[in-house]
C-alpha cells in the first residue's frame with residue numbers, strides 16, 4: 015500500500031504540492047488529472063524520491079515503511095518504479111545495458127522484452143540519445159518490464175506516441191499492472207483481480223490511456239491540491255465538458 | 267650515425283616547447299641486467315600481473331608476437347606469424363639496412379633534450395614490421411617495463427606496415443611495485459605504406475612519481491589507414507606528448523582516440539596533430555578526459571593543406587572530483603575547400619543522470635561509475651576485437667576505481 019499523509023513539497027522556493035492525501039491499496043490503479051503546471055510530475059518525482067523536491071511536511075509510507083527520507087535507490091529496491099516523460103541521455107550507456115541494470119541481478123530476456131515493444135533496433139543505441147517522444151515511452155516501458163516494480167508511476171505515458179503504438183503502450187501498461195484480460199484455464203477473471211497486487215499511478219492529459227487501462231479511481235490535482243476523487247471516466251468527461259476549474263468544485 | 271650523435275650532443279640541453287622541464291641528471295641511465303626469458307610463463311607472478319594490466323597476455327594466446335623490455339634490457343622478442351618481424355632495435359640497426367633507413371627519419375634527433383638523450387643513451391626498443399601484403403591475424407604485443415627505482419629508460423621504436431599489409435600492435439608500459447620514481451623517454455616512428463593498415467594501441471600504466479616523455483611521428487601513404495589509440499588512466503607525475511601524423515598520399519586516413527584519467531598529483535599534457543597534406547585525406551581526433559583531482563591539458567591540432575580534405579576533432583572532458591581540464595582544440599585550414607570542424611566540452615557529471623540510474627536500483631557510486639564508463643567508452647571502427655576488449659577492460663577497471 016502507498017499512503018501519503020498531508021504532504022507538502024517545495025521545489026526551490028516554490029510550494030508545488032500542498033496538503034496531499036492519497037491512498038493506493040494493493041492492486042489499485044489511480045489516474046491523475048490536472049492542468050499544466052498543477053504539480054502532477056512533482057507528485058510522482060516526490061514519491062520516487064528526487065531530492066530537489068523537498069518535503070516540508072507530511073509523510074509517505076510504502077509497504078508499511080516510512081520512505082519520506084529514503085534515498086531514491088532504496089525506494090527502487092522497495093519496489094517503486096517510474097516511467098519518465100523526459101529522461102536524460104546517458105552517453106555511452108547502451109539501452110541493452112540499461113535494461114539489464116533495471117533487472118538488478120536477475121537474468122532477463124532483454125531481446126525478447128524489446129521485441130514485444132518493437133524496440134529491438136534500439137538496444138545497441140545509447141539510452142535516450144535522439145529518441146523521439148514515442149520511442150522514449152517504449153524504452154521506459156521495456157525498462158519497467160525488466161524492473162518489475164510493485165508501484166508503477168507513469169508520467170504521461172501516451173504523450174508523443176503515434177496512433178500505431180498507442181495500443182501497444184496501453185496494453186503493456188495494463189499488463190504491467192496485472193490488468194490485462196487473458197484467459198487462464200485455471201482462474202476466473204474475478205480470481206485474477208483478487209490476486210492483483212501491483213499498484214499504479216498514471217498521469218494523463220489526453221485520457222487516451224483510459225481506452226486500454228482500467229482504473230479504480232481518478233484524482234484531480236489543481237494548484238498543488240488534490241481536489242477530487244472519483245470514477246476516472248466520470249472525471250475525464252467532466253473535465254472535457256466543464257474544464258478543470260469547474261470540475262474540481264465537484265469535490266465530494 | 268656520427269652525424270646523429272653530433273646533432274644529439276648539440277641539443278642535449280634544449281628544453282621542450284611545452285611541458286614541465288625534467289632534470290635528466292636526477293635519474294640513472296646505467297644499463298640494468300635482466301636475463302632473457304625464453305618462456306613467458308616463467309616470468310615472476312608479480313610482474314606478470316602488471317603486464318596483464320598493460321594489455322600484455324603472457325600466455326600469448328591471440329597474439330602474433332611479443333616484445334618485452336625491462337628497464338634497459340630486452341627480455342623477450344619474437345614473432346609467431348610468418349611475414350611479421352619483432353626485433354630489438356639495436357640488433358635491427360646492426361643487421362638491416364632497411365631499419366637504418368627508417369631510423370630518425372620522422373622524428374628529429376635534435377627536437378629537444380629528450381630526443382637527444384634517447385640517441386645518446388639508447389637502451390633498445392622494438393622494431394615491429396609487417397612485410398608487404400602480410401595480414402596479421404592477431405595483434406603483436408609489446409611492453410616497456412620499468413623495474414629499478416630511479417631509472418631512466420630511453421627507447422626507440424619503429425613500427426612499419428609495408429605496402430598492402432595489415433598490422434595491429436598493442437604496446438603497454440608498466441612499472442613494478444618496487445619502483446617509486448622513474449623516467450621513460452620513448453621515440454616512436456610509424457610508417458604506414460601504400461594501402462597498408464596499422465592499428466597501434468598504447469596503454470600506459472605508470473606510477474605516482476614517474477615522468478614520461480614520448481616523442482612520436484607517423485606517416486601514412488596513399489590509401490593507408492592509421493588508427494592510433496592512447497589510454498592512460500593511472501597516476502603519473504608528469505606526462506607530455508604531442509604525437510604527429512602526416513597524411514602524404516591520396517586517400518590516406520588517420521584516426522586518433524585517447525582516453526585520459528587524471529588522478530590527484532598527476533599532470534598530463536597530451537595532444538595529437540594530424541597534417542592532411544594530400545588529396546582526399548581524412549582525419550579524426552577523439553579525446554575523452556576525466557579528472558579526479560589531476561591536471562589535464564588536452565591539445566588537438568588538425569592542419570588541412572589540400573582542398574577537399576575532411577577532418578574532425580572532438581574533445582570531451584569531465585571533472586569528477588576537483589582538478590583541471592584545459593581543452594585546446596585547433597584547426598588550421600590552409601587551402602580552399604577544406605572541411606574541418608571541432609567540438610569541445612568540459613563539464614561535470616549530470617546529477618539528473620545519476621538520479622535516473624538510481625531510480626533503476628543502482629547505488630550512487632554504481633550510478634557514477636556507470637556514467638563514467640559510458641563517457642569513456644568509444645567505439646573504434648576497424649579495431650580487432652581483442653584490442654577493443656583490452657580497452658573495455660581498462661575502462662571498466664578505472665570506472666570502478668574512480669569512486
Ligand SMILES: Nc1ncnc2c1ncn2[C@@H]1O[C@H](COP(=O)(O)OP(=O)(O)O)[C@@H](O)[C@H]1O
Nearest residue numbers: 025026030048049050051052053054055056057
Ligand atoms: N525546474 C523547475 N524550477 C522551478 N519551477 C519548476 C521547475 N519544474 C517545474 N516547476 C514548476 O513547478 C510547478 C509544478 O510543475 P509540474 O509538477 O511539472 O506540473 P505538471 O506535471 O502538472 O505539469 C509548475 O508551476 C512548474 O512551472
Ligand SMILES: [Mg+2]
Nearest residue numbers: 054055056169
Ligand atoms: Mg508534468
